[in-house]
Amino acid sequence: MDMICDNEIGLPRPTPAVDEDRRLTFDELVAKYDRKIYNLIFRLVGDREEAADLTQETFVNAYRAFHRFRGEARVYTWLHQIAVNQCKNHFKLRARQRRHEAESLDAPVEEDGEALSREIPDWSHSPHQVVEQKELQAQIQKAIESLPEEYRVAVVLRDIQGLAYQEIATIMDLSLEAVKSRIFRGRETLRRKLGPYIKG
Numbered sequence: 001m002d003m004i005c006d007n008e009i010g011l012p013r014p015t016p017a018v019d020e021d022r023r024l025t026f027d028e029l030v031a032k033y034d035r036k037i038y039n040l041i042f043r044l045v046g047d048r049e050e051a052a053d054l055t056q057e058t059f060v061n062a063y064r065a066f067h068r069f070r071g072e073a074r075v076y077t078w079l080h081q082i083a084v085n086q087c088k089n090h091f092k093l094r095a096r097q098r099r100h101e102a103e104s105l106d107a108p109v110e111e112d113g114e115a116l117s118r119e120i121p122d123w124s125h126s127p128h129q130v131v132e133q134k135e136l137q138a139q140i141q142k143a144i145e146s147l148p149e150e151y152r153v154a155v156v157l158r159d160i161q162g163l164a165y166q167e168i169a170t171i172m173d174l175s176l177e178a179v180k181s182r183i184f185r186g187r188e189t190l191r192r193k194l195g196p197y198i199k200g
Helices: 026-045 048-068 075-100 127-146 149-160 165-172 176-199
Strands: 003-005 012-014
Touching (some): 026 149, 165 176
């Protein structure tokens, strides 16, 4: 670690951590984080087209605010915060629309699990194993989508995006204890919902 010498007493002190992303242009940030932000949003909303639209909106809003970003958090954390806020606004709009119109029984639902992963299947496994894996992924996504919003956001940020608790607290504007509590409750709910699929 680089050290800076304190002029008054001559003792070395550590330099503050530098967010390397601050040196990137906005286009470079988009290239670096586009897929990760898309995956976060997809896990929260569960629809491929909506996730693509919300990802685009996230980066449009980030671009508009980029000149005002003062660096209180890492750029990565800031982008996640914007993405989560986009999803919250999306959920509110969707709830308002549902209140004003009857729920359609013809509304599209992803059942085949194709939208859950961009990865090419590993054909070293048997087709039966691939089908079982897709079914499990579909059940996991369905269970995540069924979580209350505050648990879903916390669990996805921690267990899928791999963010630190403090980063999640910043993104969700919560205390560290509140974040840990939501993650714990979300995980417990997922265990109950997925128990039969994992044990079976």
